[in-house]
Amino acid sequence: MIRINNLTKKYSGTTVLDIPSLEIKKGESFGLVGNNGAGKTTMFRCILDLIRPNSGSVESKDEKVSGSEDWKIYTGSYLDDGFLIDFLTPEEYFKFVADVYGLQDGDLEQFYKDFGEFFNNEILGKKKLIREMSSGNRQKIGIAAALLPKPEILVLDEPFNSLDPSTQIRLKNLLKKLKSEEQMTMLISSHDLNHVTEVCERIVILHEGKIVQDKITGKETLKELEEYFAVNN
Template identity: 50%
Template sequence: MNIKYKNLVKTFNGNVAVDIDELNIGEKTILGLVGNNGAGKTTLFRLSLDLLKADYGKVEMSFTKQDNTFFSTDVKVDEEWKNQTGAFIDESFLIDFLSPEEYFEFIARVNNIDKKTLDIRLKEYAVFMNDEIVGKKKLIRSMSAGNKQKIGIIAAMINRPQLLILDEPFNFLDPSSQNMLKKMIINYNKETGATILISSHNLTHTIDISNRIVVMEHGKIVKDLDNTDIKAKIELEEYFNM
C-alpha cells in the first residue's frame, strides 16, 4: 500500500491539529510516528481512515488488487481501500458487549473470511493471547485494558491487510507482550510487504521496529528520518532529551 498526504489541514476550534504539505509512504515501510502530546498523531490516523473530514487537502491510497490491477483513490471518494486496511486506535473500535470469539467472528464475516481460516489465523496469535482471551466466557467489556488492547490488535490483523495502522499499541501491555508485539509487527511486514503505521510514546520500541520515523509537533512534520539499522536512534534521543 502506498499512502500520499497532500496539503492536508485539520483544525479544531481554530487550533491546528494537522498541517502537512506532503508526505509519501511506500510499500514495505514500518513508519513510526512520534511526538509529544498534542502533536497530531492520532488525528492524522483518523484522517487516514476517513474517520475525520479534513479542512483542506486529501489522503490518497494506492495498491494492487487481488486481480493484479492497480487501484488508486482519495479515501473520501471510494471505500475499496477499506478491504485492504486494518486498524486499531482505541477501545471505540471494539464491540464490547460481544465476547472476543464473537467479535473476531464478526470481523471475519465483514472481511469474507470463513471459520476455518479464522481459526487458523487466531492460532497464530495464541501465545500473544496467553490463554487469557478466548474460551473464557467473558465479554470484552469485562476484560483488562491489556487484553482489550490485544483483541483490537489481533482483529486489525485478521484480514491480512496491506495497510496496518496501530495507535499506541504498546499501551497497557506487559513487557513480555510488548516484545511479542514487536516481533509480530516486524515479521508481518517481512512476510507480506505491508505498509505499517505505528504511533507510540515509547521511543525505544518505535526505534526498534521502524525503518522510517516521522516526528510531529503541533501538527507539522519536523523530522523525517531513515531508521534502517537503527540509524536515527541518536538523533531522536537528542531531540527528545533522553
C-alpha cells in the same frame, strides 16, 4: 501506497494538523512519534477517513479515502477502545470481523492458531465480554482483529501502551515478521522510542501538527530522538 496532499485540520481556529506532502511506500514501516497533542491520532483518523480535513486529501492506492470504501478491504486498523464492540465476547467479535471481510471458519481457526501465543491464554474461551476485560487484554483483541483479515496496510495508534512486557516483545516480533514476510505497510505511532525505532525503518516526528523530522532509522536514530525530546518538551 498512501499519499497525503496539503492536509490540514483545524479545531476552533487552531491548526492541529498541517502536512503539505507525505508519501508512504508499499512495504514501508512508518513510525510516528511526537508528544501529546502533536496530532498523531488526528493524522491517523484522517487516513482512516474518520474525520473530514479542512483541506487536502489522503490517497490510498491512488484513490481518495473519502468517498471510497475500497481501502477498507486491505486496511486493518486499531486506534482505541472505540474500535471494539464491548458487549461481545472476543470470539464473537472476531467472528463478526471475519464475516464482514468474507473470511471462512477455516481462516478464523488458523488465525486463532497463529495468535495463540500472542493471546497467551487470556483472551479465548474465557466467557467474558470485552468490556469486562483489562485494558491490556482489550488492546490485544483490537490489534489481533486489525490483523485478522491479513491487510496490506496496518494502522496502529500506540499499540505498545498498556501491554505487559512479554506481549510487547511478542508484538514487536510479530510486526517485524509481518514486514519481512508479508511486506505489510505499517503505520505505527508510539511514545516508546525504543520500540518504535526497533520496528520502524522510517521515523517521522510530529510537533504541533507539523512534520519536523523525517528520517530513515539507523544506529544513531534512538539517540537522536532522545536528544530531540529532551530539549523540545
